[in-house]
Amino acid sequence: MSSAHVTPGSVPGPKLAAHFASLEVQKHAARLGMWLFLATEILLFAGLFACYAAYRFLFPEAWAASSRSLDLTMGTINTVVLITSSFTAAMAVHYAKEGKNKMVGHMNVLTLLMAVGFLVIKFFEYKHKFHIGTLPGRYYFYEGIQLPGAPMYFSVYFASTALHALHVVIGMTVLAFATVRAYRVGDFSANNYTQVELGSMYWHLVDLVWIFLFPMLYLV
Amino acid sequence: MTPSSSIAAPGAVPGHEAHDDHGHHPSYLTDGTTVKSWLLTVDHKRIGIMYLAWILLFFLVGGIFALLIRIELLTPGPTIMDAMTYNRVFTLHGVVMIFLFMIPAIPSVFGNFLLPLMLGAKDVAFPRLNLLSLYVYLAGAGFALWGMLNGGLDTGWTFYTPYSAHTTTTVAPVLFGAFIIGFSSILTGMNFIVTTHTMRAPGITWFKMPLMVWALYATSCIQVLATPVIGLLLLLVTAENLFSLGMFDVARGGDPVLFQHLFWFYSHPAVYIMVLPAFGVMSEVVSTFSRKNIFGYRAVAYSSVGIAFVGFFAWGHHMFVSGQSTFNAGVFGVLSMLVGVFTAIKVFNWVGTVYKGAVEFSTPFAYFCGFLFFTVFGGMTGIAVATVSLDVAWHDTYFVVAHFHFIMVGATIMAFLAALHYWFPKMFGKMYHEGWGLVSAALIILGFNATFIPQFLVGNAGMPRRYYEYPERFQALNVASTAGASLLAFGFIIIAIYLTYALIYGERVDNPWHSKGYEWLTHSPPPTHNFIGPQPTYPEEPHFYVDPKKAQGEVSDV
Ligand code: HEM
Ligand SMILES: [Cu+2]
Numbered sequence: 001m002s003s004a005h006v007t008p009g010s011v012p013g014p015k016l017a018a019h020f021a022s023l024e025v026q027k028h029a030a031r032l033g034m035w036l037f038l039a040t041e042i043l044l045f046a047g048l049f050a051c052y053a054a055y056r057f058l059f060p061e062a063w064a065a066s067s068r069s070l071d072l073t074m075g076t077i078n079t080v081v082l083i084t085s086s087f088t089a090a091m092a093v094h095y096a097k098e099g100k101n102k103m104v105g106h107m108n109v110l111t112l113l114m115a116v117g118f119l120v121i122k123f124f125e126y127k128h129k130f131h132i133g134t135l136p137g138r139y140y141f142y143e144g145i146q147l148p149g150a151p152m153y154f155s156v157y158f159a160s161t162a163l164h165a166l167h168v169v170i171g172m173t174v175l176a177f178a179t180v181r182a183y184r185v186g187d188f189s190a191n192n193y194t195q196v197e198l199g200s201m202y203w204h205l206v207d208l209v210w211i212f213l214f215p216m217l218y219l220v
Numbered sequence: 221m222t223p224s225s226s227i228a229a230p231g232a233v234p235g236h237e238a239h240d241d242h243g244h245h246p247s248y249l250t251d252g253t254t255v256k257s258w259l260l261t262v263d264h265k266r267i268g269i270m271y272l273a274w275i276l277l278f279f280l281v282g283g284i285f286a287l288l289i290r291i292e293l294l295t296p297g298p299t300i301m302d303a304m305t306y307n308r309v310f311t312l313h314g315v316v317m318i319f320l321f322m323i324p325a326i327p328s329v330f331g332n333f334l335l336p337l338m339l340g341a342k343d344v345a346f347p348r349l350n351l352l353s354l355y356v357y358l359a360g361a362g363f364a365l366w367g368m369l370n371g372g373l374d375t376g377w378t379f380y381t382p383y384s385a386h387t388t389t390t391v392a393p394v395l396f397g398a399f400i401i402g403f404s405s406i407l408t409g410m411n412f413i414v415t416t417h418t419m420r421a422p423g424i425t426w427f428k429m430p431l432m433v434w435a436l437y438a439t440s441c442i443q444v445l446a447t448p449v450i451g452l453l454l455l456l457v458t459a460e461n462l463f464s465l466g467m468f469d470v471a472r473g474g475d476p477v478l479f480q481h482l483f484w485f486y487s488h489p490a491v492y493i494m495v496l497p498a499f500g501v502m503s504e505v506v507s508t509f510s511r512k513n514i515f516g517y518r519a520v521a522y523s524s525v526g527i528a529f530v531g532f533f534a535w536g537h538h539m540f541v542s543g544q545s546t547f548n549a550g551v552f553g554v555l556s557m558l559v560g561v562f563t564a565i566k567v568f569n570w571v572g573t574v575y576k577g578a579v580e581f582s583t584p585f586a587y588f589c590g591f592l593f594f595t596v597f598g599g600m601t602g603i604a605v606a607t608v609s610l611d612v613a614w615h616d617t618y619f620v621v622a623h624f625h626f627i628m629v630g631a632t633i634m635a636f637l638a639a640l641h642y643w644f645p646k647m648f649g650k651m652y653h654e655g656w657g658l659v660s661a662a663l664i665i666l667g668f669n670a671t672f673i674p675q676f677l678v679g680n681a682g683m684p685r686r687y688y689e690y691p692e693r694f695q696a697l698n699v700a701s702t703a704g705a706s707l708l709a710f711g712f713i714i715i716a717i718y719l720t721y722a723l724i725y726g727e728r729v730d731n732p733w734h735s736k737g738y739e740w741l742t743h744s745p746p747p748t749h750n751f752i753g754p755q756p757t758y759p760e761e762p763h764f765y766v767d768p769k770k771a772q773g774e775v776s777d778v
Contacts, residue, residue, distance in 0.1 A: 017347075018342065018749070019336075019341065019342035019343035019344075019347065019419075019749070020345075020418075020419075021419075025418050025419075028417075028418055029345040029346070029414050029415075029417075029418040029419075032413075032414045032417055032418065033345065033346060033349075033410055033411070033414045036410045036413060036414065036444055037406075037410060039444065039445075040406050040410075040444055040445075040447070040448045041448070043445065043448035043449055044448040044449070044451055044452050045452075046448075046449065047448070047449045047451075047452035047453060047482055048452060050478075050481075050482065051456070051467065051478065051482075054475060054478050055473075055475075058473075058475065059473065136463065136465050136466070137460075137463065137464045137465040137466035137467075137469075137472055138463075138464035138466065138472070139463075139464070148473055149473050151466060151472060151473070152466060152467070152472065152473045152474065155465040155466055155467050156467075158465075159456060159459065159465065159467070163455075
């Protein structure tokens with residue numbers, strides 16, 4: 001779709017695609033689309049939660065024992081890291097609305113750094129599990145917990161944390177695009193911040209899913 | 221012109237004048253003719269046409285597999301292939317037909333083409349996402365077909381575990397392909413929902429939307445709400461197949477029935493992803509060819525949403541014999557029957573529309589008649605199989621195969637063909653030969669009945685589905701079914717011939733049906749941005765026809 005042309009030299013403004021009636025409608029459409037997409041993401045994880053619930057019901061002891069074997073400290077640190085990163089992602093939107101493009105970039109870089117931190121901690125958790133053998137299904141060889149259902153717990157654990165990590169990576173890609181644009185083009189402003197907002201919405205989802213996963217896997 | 225043409229559409233030139241105008245405004249078909257201008261287009265109409273081409277191709281592929289199945293079942297013993305090949309062939313038939321044809325057929329082709337036109341919009345809300353969803357669909361199809369050619373799989377289209385986790389055939393790429401196709405389905409659904417919410421032209425309120433739009437909207441809601449769950453399920457089974465997660469494998473403490481719950485949580489609503497758009501098409505067709513506003517517009521609109529809603533609570537009827545408690549089975553049975561109630565509302569309203577209408581018995585209307593029969597008959601067999609005590613006998617027999625082909629395939633194919641014929645002039649500005657249209661419609665409806673009525677009988681007599689060999693006594697009915705299938709195939713060949721002919725040599729037309737649907741308020745074929753000149757206005761309802769009794773004379777040249 002052709003975009004409204006910007007005269008050279010003028011302040012780059014929001015671009016209205018030709019098929020929308022107004023900027024308002026365009027923004028509304030983008031947000032509604034994102035909300036719907038996030039809903040589908042939550043439903044994707046909801047399927048996993050259903051599996052978790054079913055097997056927890058079938059294997060209560062194995063579930064309790066395996067859950068206690070996770071590293072609560074690392075999990076907690078990761079939760080704090082993600083919640084903080086959600087805050088910086090929200091700040092990026094705030095600055096975008098004020099047109100402070102540099103700050104948008106800085107906030108996004110902070111978010112990205114925390115995301116990397118999250119993945120590094122996750123990596124060490126995984127590494128430890130590979131080492132002691134708390135692995136999914138067929139590959140389970142940990143002697144410490146020999147209850148029926150323990151391998152299943154780790155199937156659920158790996159499936160959900162891996163899927164979540166994948167979302168972290170996707171979220172990072174989305175944020176990276178907005179970061180580059182904030183630094184390079186710098187055209188975010190009060191009426192042109194949709195891209196930052198959508199990226200931040202996605203990041204909140206990543207955070208939100210983790211907030212469900214953390215108590216589910218580590219605490220209960 | 222009658223006073224009713226005060227539906228002022230500056231871009232719309234009624235009747236004969238359209239011819240003069242065509243030269244000045246290139247249609248979407250002629251606006252750029254390079255391959256690239258098609259492959260990279262963001263025009264919803266071109267995307268719809270590209271979907272049409274691919275979907276017809278996959279329909280052909282699935283159809284060839286269907287004929288192979290029927291030929292194999294011509295004799296009780298081996299006929300043209302071995303048992304393993306047979307398992308692969310019926311799996312491929314199911315996967316191709318369901319995921320590559322039936323689910324996307326009407327929404328992706330006609331929904332894409334018509335939704336913006338029916339809302340007076342220049343395009344869908346996210347045109348580039350729309351193009352992306354086409355390529356995502358093709359990528360998924362590519363994955364699935366690649367897996368099928370490299371070994372194929374023998375699980376049936378339902379991929380039931382634990383078998384699908386253990387079989388040595390190529391399951392993973394096909395599952396992954398289906399996952400990707402689901403993603404495309406989600407993107408299309410999202411796009412349609414947002415388009416309906418934000419792109420309606422001034423004057424088109426919710427209750428002035430064409431019923432096709434209501435049906436597409438309800439379908440999109442199901443797509444968005446149900447598809448993620450099967451997406452996850454397919455991922456888990458893929459992982460299970462590759463890494464032995466054991467998630468649904470009894471040997472590792474997994475629960476195959478959990479798989480069935482999650483599978484049918486999607487796949488039961490998915491059957492409405494297939495039939496709801498069909499209902500939408502039929503509401504348009506019946507109104508146009510009865511020359512009456514649809515009887516009970518609101519009831520038809522609400523019942524689409526109603527079906528979408530209760531469709532989510534009926535999945536358990538696929539598991540009556542999976543060790544479900546009697547109580548659960550009863551609840552699921554009753555909830556299933558609610559769907560029948562909503563469908564009946566629609567049926568009564570369609571019949572009420574035809575009643576005392578000025579019926580024009582054209583090809584699309586012929587398909588409407590076939591559709592009505594398949595829906596009512598198939599729906600009633602649905603009520604029958606939703607009755608627990610009966611389903612215990614019929615489960616996994618050819619009775620179920622006949623039931624879902626009647627309602628799902630019968631209704632969807634009737635609607636697909638009705639849509640193809642009804643909107644062919646809209647899409648290409650050309651007209652096909654009515655006579656051949658009616659002949660092939662008769663052949664197809666007849667062939668369909670001849671194929672599946674024997675399957676009800678043979679299933680009731682006890683022949684299980686997905687079996688390669690069967691006892692002598694089932695042969696007569698199987699031969700009848702195969703004969704019906706060849707009739708069906710013959711009908712499709714005729715259609716392919718006369719539509720191709722019409723595409724090249726067809727007479728130029730603009731609105732051969734004198735339809736009052738909003739999509740006809742612009743040229744056929746439409747220009748690139750749908751309308752020439754300023755935004756059309758919509759003072760009247762979409763299915764507004766002058767009372768046929770009063771206007772019999774005038775209407776014909778509206
Ligand atoms: C309106 C459109 C409908 C469609 C497209 C449809 C489609 C299907 C399909 C595809 C299957 C077979 C799945 C398989 O095992 O491969 C099926 C089975 C079934 N359908 Fe329907 N159906 C429809 C309406 C209904 C209604 C209204 C009811 C109940 C009132 C119903 C009840 C059932 C039951 C109970 C089964 C399971 C039979 C068994 O496996 O033993 N269906 N349907
Ligand atoms: Cu069902």
